[in-house]
Amino acid sequence: MARKVELSRAITRRVTTFNMTNDMPALQAAMFSKVTATQHALEVASDAVQMFGGNGVTCEYPVEKLFRDARSSLIEDGCNEILAIKGGTLMIDPDRLTPTA
Numbered sequence: 688m689a690r691k692v693e694l695s696r697a698i699t700r701r702v703t704t705f706n707m708t709n710d711m712p713a714l715q716a717a718m719f720s721k722v723t724a725t726q727h728a729l730e731v732a733s734d735a736v737q738m739f740g741g742n743g744v745t746c747e748y749p750v751e752k753l754f755r756d757a758r759s760s761l762i763e764d765g766c767n768e769i770l771a772i773k774g775g776t777l778m779i780d781p782d783r784l785t786p787t788a
């Protein structure tokens with residue numbers, strides 16, 4: 688769980704730092720980092736629910752909310768399926784990375 692959290696932090700911070708300091712943002716890398724971090728968040732939250740057992744799905748413990756939030760993150764800010772299609776398209780046709788395409 689810690690490995691996935693740290694991997695997600697690393698890729699997200701790296702892409703964010705690059706995009707904030709470059710005129711040409713790395714669109715594809717931003718998609719990769721969003722999909723990676725949200726998938727890891729869901730996996731880690733799911734493991735946390737498992738560790739809590741039945742209590743993990745009750746509103747009495749915070750992991751239930753963390754799991755719901757992590758699940759939502761796969762949908763919000765561009766659902767991961769669409770980002771995967773867009774990212775794949777950019778790999779096939781890098782010209783679409785230019786702002787005018």
Ligand SMILES: Cc1cc2nc3c(=O)[nH]c(=O)nc-3n(C[C@H](O)[C@H](O)[C@H](O)COP(=O)(O)OP(=O)(O)OC[C@H]3O[C@@H](n4cnc5c(N)ncnc54)[C@H](O)[C@@H]3O)c2cc1C
Pocket residue numbers: 759760762763764765766768769772
């Ligand atoms: C917690 C949360 C906060 C949000 N906050 C905001 C906000 O602040 N501002 C804002 O504007 N919007 C916000 N949204 C809306 C969010 O951007 C949309 O939910 C998201 O773009 C998905 O659109 P949709 O819900 O209409 O799902 P749909 O477009 O109906 O898609 C439903 C599902 O179908 C699948 N799907 C759809 N199209 C394809 C395809 N071409 N290929 C493969 N699979 C596909 C995906 O699995 C997708 O999850 C938020 C959503 C959530 C859950």
